[in-house]
Amino acid sequence: MKAIRYSRYGGPEVLGLEEVDDPVVGPDSVLVKVRAAAVNPVDWKCREGHLEPVLQAVFPVIPGWDVSGVVVRPGVAVPEFAVGDEVIGYVREDFLSRGTFAEYVAAPVRALAPKPRNLTFEEAAGLPLAGLTAYQVLHGVLEVKRGETVLVHAAAGGVGSLAVQLAAHLGARVIGTASEYNHDFVRRLGGEPVSYGEGLIERVRGLAPEGVDAVFDTVGGDALKVSANLLAPEGRLASIVDNEVVDYGGRYHFVRPDPQDLRRLSELAEQGVVSVHVSETFPLERAADAHRLNQEGRTRGKIVVTVAGDA
Numbered sequence: 001m002k003a004i005r006y007s008r009y010g011g012p013e014v015l016g017l018e019e020v021d022d023p024v025v026g027p028d029s030v031l032v033k034v035r036a037a038a039v040n041p042v043d044w045k046c047r048e049g050h051l052e053p054v055l056q057a058v059f060p061v062i063p064g065w066d067v068s069g070v071v072v073r074p075g076v077a078v079p080e081f082a083v084g085d086e087v088i089g090y091v092r093e094d095f096l097s098r099g100t101f102a103e104y105v106a107a108p109v110r111a112l113a114p115k116p117r118n119l120t121f122e123e124a125a126g127l128p129l130a131g132l133t134a135y136q137v138l139h140g141v142l143e144v145k146r147g148e149t150v151l152v153h154a155a156a157g158g159v160g161s162l163a164v165q166l167a168a169h170l171g172a173r174v175i176g177t178a179s180e181y182n183h184d185f186v187r188r189l190g191g192e193p194v195s196y197g198e199g200l201i202e203r204v205r206g207l208a209p210e211g212v213d214a215v216f217d218t219v220g221g222d223a224l225k226v227s228a229n230l231l232a233p234e235g236r237l238a239s240i241v242d243n244e245v246v247d248y249g250g251r252y253h254f255v256r257p258d259p260q261d262l263r264r265l266s267e268l269a270e271q272g273v274v275s276v277h278v279s280e281t282f283p284l285e286r287a288a289d290a291h292r293l294n295q296e297g298r299t300r301g302k303i304v305v306t307v308a309g310d311a
Contacts, residue, residue, distance in 0.1 A: 003102030004287040004305075005060040009049035012288040012295075015063070023098065023106035027077040032087060032107050036125035036281075037100040038066035039294045039303040040158065046096055047291065057096040063287075064100035064305075065092045067107065068115055068124035078109055086115040088266065090128035090257045101287050103307055113262035116269035119276065124269075126158065126276040126302030131265040133240055133255040134163035137216055138170065141238045141253050146171030148213035151204060151230060155191050156182035158302050159218050159240065164191040165274045167216075175207055177219075182300055185277075204230050211235060217245065224248055277301030283308065 001022050006014040025031045043063050045051055071085040081087065089112040091100055098106070115124045138144045150167045154160040155176025167174045168190035176191035177200065183193035194203045204212065211232030217223055220242030227237055228248040237250030245252050268274050281304045282290040294303050 001103040002284065003062045004064075004284060005062050006047060007060040009047065009052075009057070011048070012044075012291040014047065015288040015291065017285045017287075018060075020062070020102070023104055025073055025075050025106045026108075027075045028110075029075045029106045029108045030071050030078055030081050030087075030112065031073040032067060032069040032089070032105050032112075033072050034067055034069045034100060034103055034105055034307045035121035036068045036307065037064045037305045038126040038129070038158075039064075039290045039305060040066065040129050041294060041297075042129075044291050044295045051096075055094070055096050059097075061096045062099040062102050063096075064102075065090055066125050066128045067091055067100040067105055068121045069105075069307075072104070075109075080109055081112065086117075086121075087112045088115045088124050088128050088262065089113070090132055090255070090262065092257055101284065101305060103284075108257075110259055111257045111262075113259055113266045116266045118270055118272075122278050122281055122304045122306060123276040125304050126278060127162075127265060127269060127274075128262060129255060130158040130302065131162050131274065132258065132261055133159045133253070134166050134216075135261050135265055136255060136258070137238050137240065137253050138163060138166050141251050142214040142216065142236050144170050144172050144214055147173075149173045149175065149208050149232075151212045151215045151227065152176045152191065152218075153216065153223050153227070154178070154218045155186045155189070155193065156300050157218060158299065160216075161185075161189055161277060161301055162274055163216050163218075164189040166268075169268070169273045172214075175204060175212065179298075185300060200226055201229055208232075214238075215250075217242065217250075220244075224250075278304050280304075281306050
């Protein structure tokens with residue numbers, strides 16, 4: 001099969017399209033014909049070696065954790081999926097080697113759920129990592145409740161845009177930081193937009209004078225200090241990018257595969273509760289360009305790599 005691989009850490013230029021052996025399908029896995037794979041910031045952070053302390057790279061590495069596609073062969077111990085089933089997955093292991101930027105991926109059952117029928121393969125590919133992150137933080141870490149006010153940083157981004165929708169579905173009032181260009185987009189998601197930059201504390205306080213009940217940080221750094229100053233008494237703070245959040249009394253969360261959570265996200269997508277905005281798509285051979293664009297950090301929604309060919 002064809003796959004994108006890199007044999008050393010570096011910039012997008014280390015990514016190349018290569019012929020590689022087809023994946024071996026274990027008993028608890030299924031072989032998925034990849035139709036689309038989303039790009040996430042963690043992909044280029046892995047490529048540059050920033051996650052080496054927690055994720056060993058077994059070179060050469062096929063990048064990518066998100067996937068949507070079609071089952072072509074289930075493992076011998078897999079009754080959950082059959083040939084032809086359309087699936088989505090957050091296919092992460094505890095090391096870097098066998099990713100989703102390829103024509104096929106052997107995905108463990110624990111990483112998969114049925115693809116939402118109302119989403120395209122490109123849209124569906126953008127749901128797993130970002131959706132699971134938003135879902136797990138809002139439900140498990142922040143425990144957002146109806147009537148509360150939630151501040152979501154980078155509300156137009158991949159995780160932020162899904163967090164806004166999910167928090168609104170929980171009955172929360174959602175304030176989202178975003179560039180002015182994305183304010184209408186955030187409103188359509190169900191949030192109240194505020195601009196980044198100097199004066200953010202005053203702008204948020206103007207909307208929530210008593211402070212916010214929960215902050216979902218996807219930026220880190222100075223955003224944590226600002227967030228701590230915006231919390232109401234007993235307010236909660238969570239970050240997915242900066243573990244220094246604990247110094248502010250908050251919690252750090254690294255998303256994990258969970259088939260029940262992913263299946264619930266798929267159901268919510270089919271119900272129209274959440275949608276995935278795809279800003280741009282690239283063919284597999286242009287994965288380096290997709291990485292470059294994602295690394296600029298100004299993407300509305302998701303960037304997706306598509307894989308040609310019939311299932």
